[in-house]
Amino acid sequence: MFETIAEITIDRPIEMVFAFIADNENDPQWCVPVVETTRIVGDAPGVGARYSFASQVGIMKVHGEFEITGFEPLKTIEWEGESSIVKFSGQYRLRPTATGTHLTEHSAFEPKGLMKLLKTVMRPQYDTTYETQLQRLKRLLESNIE
Helix, strand or coil: CEEEEEEEEECCCHHHHHHHHHCHHHHHHCCCCEEEEEEEECCCCCCCCEEEEEEEECCEEEEEEEEEEEEECCCEEEEEEEECCEEEEEEEEEEECCCCEEEEEEEEEEECHHHHHHHHHHHHHHHHHHHHHHHHHHHHHHHCCC
């Protein structure tokens, strides 16, 4: 298993940032390499909501599911999931700042099957991926007019 932590400050109110990331159907707009997310259980974001997703990993399209396991409005969102190549869990932590919102994303991954052999190669790619996706989220939210 390996873990990654990425942090960013977004110049937008915590309510806006939380609402956007809590709706996992927004993930394809900013989460690298997610290309599709659909809520399959639950009427709204929150504990017990379950999602199917597709990610583009190199030339492979990988499918999986994840569930929201913790949800404290304006503070934390936690999840656990699995695809054919990896088991994962994570947490977003948010806190207000003088100019907006500080977001920390902590994720853990356990490669499955043959992907275990690529674990040392995957590790730095995951770090880069999460830094990139938080930059995408920042640009996306800060470019929206309030």
